[in-house]
Each structure stands twice: as C-alpha cells, then as structure tokens.
Amino acid sequence: MGIPLSVILFLILFAIFVSGLRIAREYQRAVVFRLDRYNNLRGPGLFWLIPLGIENETRIDLRVVTNPIEQQETITRDSVTVKVNEVLWFRFSDPKKAVLTVESFRSAVPQVALTSLRNVIGQHDLDESIERAR
Secondary structure, eight states, rough: OOOHHHHHHHHHHHHHHHHHHEEEEEEEEOOOOOOOOEEEESSEEEOOOTTTTTTTEEEEEEEEEEEEEEEEEEOTTTSSSEEEEEEEOOSSSHHHHHHOTTTTTTHHHHHHHHHHHHHHHSSSSHHHHHHOOO
C-alpha cells in the first residue's frame, strides 16, 4: 500500500510551481528573459517565473549607489598635474536599458565617470579649477 500516483504528481507540480515564485523588494526590479529574449519588467512584490530555465531574471537595484573612487591624477589644459578625490553617486532609472544595452553596467558607470572627470579637468586651466572649487 503506497502513496497514490495522483498525490505524487500533485506534489511534483506544486514543487515546480513554488520554485517559480519570486519576491522583489520595493527598490528592486526584475528584468525577465524568456528563452533568453527580453520579456518584461516585474516587481516590486510577488511575481512568478516559469521554472525549469524557461524564464530567468536579472535584478536591478534602483537605490542610489555610492562608489568611492581612489585619488586620480590628471593634467589641466596648462599642463599642471592635479590630484582629485571623488565620490560617485548614481542610480539606474531604466532597468531594461541598463541590462540590454551595456554588458557589465555596474562597472561601466565608474569608468564613464572617470573619463568624464579627466575630460572636464583637461579643458580648464589650474586657475579656473581653483576658482570653481571655491
């Protein structure tokens, strides 16, 4: 006398269903891919993904990220070397665009910020930079 087949089948289907449940916090969004193609955004709250690898998610945090960057040495327009300390604050406003258009979006933001900083400092004389800092 064993467990009926219908009960075993129900338990397996229930386990598969429960394995697809996900919860995204208020500050998170899930970029959902179905068979590795973009499907939609989900969250915040409870949502369900088709299990068994059919749907996958990439989570994006929408809060402000603070990223301290080590001291940078760059050259002004009048060829004076300056050292600059910086802190980078950023947040992702469009999770879909962040995931679909940039390969490693979390590491790309600081690189763009450093390049922009060097560009801006290189366009000004040291005297101008000092006046703007005051």
